[in-house]
Amino acid sequence: MMTIENKKGWISWFNPFKYGTDRWMYSLHRLTGIILGLYLIAHVWETSHILDGPITWNSLMVFLDYPFGPHFGPFILSGVLLVAVYHALNGIRLTIVENGLMLPKPYRPEFPYRPKSLKGLNNVLKIMLGVLMIIISAVGIYFIFTGVIL
């Protein structure tokens, strides 16, 4: 007789299907965290080229601006901005709710059981996150493409 481990494993972090908004935001938070970590490593590698002198540095800057054709660099940068803004704002939201703030008091569960901790003020925070994310990323992307702060 032998039993088998039925671990879902790290792949299940990215399986929010069939669950609700909080589970989706958890998956996105993990994903954006990994992307940001990889970006930071690449960023340190990129800026370390300044040690090789101005010619290497300038040619790298040109290459990163136009890796696969004109103005592809700004698109990558916009992506990084979106990822960073989401991770930062959701981090603030999690700091609030994970300390038990803006959550309901213990209540009586009633059929059809809908968890109140994922609703109410937590939902307000999620909507604020969405609105702030749209504003910040709109300003940021406008700046990336035009160089002008609104």
Added chain:
Amino acid sequence: MQELALKGFGEVLKTVTFRVRRYDPEKRELPKYMEYKVPVQMGMTVLDGILYIKEHLDHSVSARYSCRMGICGSCGMIINGKEQLACQTQILELNKDLIKVDPMGNYPIVKDLVPDLSKLFRNHESVKPYIIREEEEPKSEFLQTPEQREEYAMFTDCILCGMCLSACPTNATDELYLGPQSLAQGYRYITDNRDMGFNERLNVLDSKHGVWRCHFSGACSEVCPKGVDPALGVQLLRQLLASNSFVKYKQKEATKGPERKSVSGVS
């Protein structure tokens, strides 16, 4: 009126395919899926479907069940990708022609759809889910107002089905994580005004694999068949422990009733 209510009752309304994950520990094979065609009548639950398979199609399909009405918490399984009690899930309400039935994740499988829940019970035991008092034998009752009961009452509804540990993404990678069920139960006993065991539970709850590993994905609350909302309990416990590091948490002393010779009452 009665004819209308019973319309279609007892007739076969449609045939659905059950795709059940099979695993036999005595054969040295990996788990595999097998399909069964089940005629569905009105009111049939997924558990009824599995029992139909067991009765008519394949006697070797194994599932754990007991009460068939969502009280005992034995028949938790993953139905179409989400943890649900098989006895509470109507086949017609799923509205699918294919129903995929998996055993709960993050537990060892004993056979087919039967998970080994000993990890859940071990974790539950480790948070000392009972009222701890200093005195050996209390001389009187501990009084509790309805408001004091409301502070923890929702967490007493837990039926230990273990579905929250299956849905929890932290538990999927951290073997030693206590899990939402145990943490919510820890909160339930700490906030009980009759309890005095806060310091005894602290080393288990406030540990590396304790309350701080929760990332509030809310999956445990979503799958809970009793609406216990363990995620809320974990966050409130976290608030309690975080504030405890600044101002020492003092458990409420329950007022005592009239003194008696014995609490068992007779003498």
